Amino acid sequence: MRNLSMDEMRPFDQPGFDLNNKTIMITGATGSFGTAFLNLIMQNFKPRRIILFSRDETKQHAMRLRFNKEQLSNLRFFIGDVRDFERLSMAMRNVNYVVHAAAMKHIDAAEYNPFECIRTNVFGAENVIRAAIANNVEKVVALSTDKAANPLNLYGASKLASDKIFISGNYLSGSKGTRFAVVRYGNVLGSRGSVVEVFKRMVEDGVESLPITDTRMSRFWITLEQATHFVNSCFAHMAGGEIFVPKIPSMMLTDLTEAMAPGTDTHILGIRAGEKLHESMIPGDESRMCYDIDDRFVLEPALDLPRPTIEERMNKKARKVPDGFEYTSDKNEEWLDIPTLRQLLAQQGMLPQSTADQFGLGELNAKFSGKK
Numbered sequence: 489m490r491n492l493s494m495d496e497m498r499p500f501d502q503p504g505f506d507l508n509n510k511t512i513m514i515t516g517a518t519g520s521f522g523t524a525f526l527n528l529i530m531q532n533f534k535p536r537r538i539i540l541f542s543r544d545e546t547k548q549h550a551m552r553l554r555f556n557k558e559q560l561s562n563l564r565f566f567i568g569d570v571r572d573f574e575r576l577s578m579a580m581r582n583v584n585y586v587v588h589a590a591a592m593k594h595i596d597a598a599e600y601n602p603f604e605c606i607r608t609n610v611f612g613a614e615n616v617i618r619a620a621i622a623n624n625v626e627k628v629v630a631l632s633t634d635k636a637a638n639p640l641n642l643y644g645a646s647k648l649a650s651d652k653i654f655i656s657g658n659y660l661s662g663s664k665g666t667r668f669a670v671v672r673y674g675n676v677l678g679s680r681g682s683v684v685e686v687f688k689r690m691v692e693d694g695v696e697s698l699p700i701t702d703t704r705m706s707r708f709w710i711t712l713e714q715a716t717h718f719v720n721s722c723f724a725h726m727a728g729g730e731i732f733v734p735k736i737p738s739m740m741l742t743d744l745t746e747a748m749a750p751g752t753d754t755h756i757l758g759i760r761a762g763e764k765l766h767e768s769m770i771p772g773d774e775s776r777m778c779y780d781i782d783d784r785f786v787l788e789p790a791l792d793l794p795r796p797t798i799e800e801r802m803n804k805k806a807r808k809v810p811d812g813f814e815y816t817s818d819k820n821e822e823w824l825d826i827p828t829l830r831q832l833l834a835q836q837g838m839l840p841q842s843t844a845d846q847f848g849l850g851e852l853n854a855k856f857s858g859k860k
Contacts, residue, residue, distance in 0.1 A: 491825040492737050498783045500718035500734055513539040513583045515570055516590030518547035520679035524712040525587055541566045541579050570612030576619040588616050588630040595762055598643040609646035617657040620666045629722055630654045632672040634708055634767045641762025655789050658728040663793050667728035671719055672769055674708025677836055684838050687748050691840040697753040698745045705741040706766050706817040727801055729789030733769050738820040739829055747830040748843060770815035779806040
């Protein structure tokens with residue numbers, strides 16, 4: 489086990505996937521990931537068109553205001569819901585690539601509204617697959633979560649079902665049709681509603697004690713920038729049916745509180761129903777189909793479709809992991825210590841400004857906080 493430095497954080501930007509002169513559709517486009525992936529495309533490529541599909545007109549309006557007339561010329565804002573196959577199919581006309589980021593993501597909301605969770609996360613996945621096949625989309629990458637591995641809550645179970653549906657979508661599309669793959673990663677630093685956002689607000693409001701669920705709790709951590717590059721590079725790697733898992737560091741929840749509010753008291757809430765003490769991204773039972781490839785793991789499917797082997801696609805860099813291998817946040821070999829975590833938070837503009845100033849990170853934190 490070792491602590492990663494900032495220089496050792498993997499960028500996941502290779503191999504890059506060329507989106508120039510292509511039409512890309514993002515479902516859940518106004519969410520944290522969708523917004524960040526749009527920024528990646530706008531900053532690095534000249535696409536033919538970007539279709540931004542979501543159901544929140546207010547967020548779409550706010551997103552539209554960020555761009556000038558020239559930038560808006562190849563953006564298309566579609567109000568729609570992944571539950572609506574007809575609307576999805578209409579939006580996917582002449583689309584080359586789809587990133588499926590739309591989902592119900594909050595554990596508590598899913599437990600209290602189970603039918604809605606299933607309609608969005610499971611039936612919505614089916615609709616995306618059907619619409620993509622009907623419109624001859626070339627590739628679809630669906631976003632998953634560590635909570636889909638050995639799920640304890642409905643959100644995780646619904647995303648596991650979604651993952652299975654997307655992998656099986658490769659059978660439905662045939663040997664030369666749409667290819668589907670899944671990316672599975674951990675908590676995203678600073679995404680809307682994340683614990684970092686909650687802690688930051690509480691510290692800025694002058695709270696005297698921060699709530700934590702359990703002092704032993706560990707979590708995987710990835711930045712939005714890493715996540716967007718990872719998804720883009722998975723388009724380059726995929727042949728259809730894979731689940732891609734990035735190699736990312738773990739952190740202790742107690743270290744997060746100390747990084748954000750040094751010396752502040754904490755109080756224990758207890759683990760919520762359906763919440764894990766440690767997160768798993770590759771359970772032992774999945775090791776039989778898992779390969780280690782530089783900056784990521786790949787879970788290969790048992791697909792009876794003509795496709796190159798993983799060794800051929802990855803230039804013989806793919807190494808089979810041992811049977812029983814597990815990739816969990818508590819047994820991870822790579823960790824973020826408090827100073828590195830604090831620096832990373834400042835780099836994302838997610839430190840309370842008083843803490844950033846205290847540790848000489850004020851200018852860096854202020855520079856990025858306005859971009860959230």
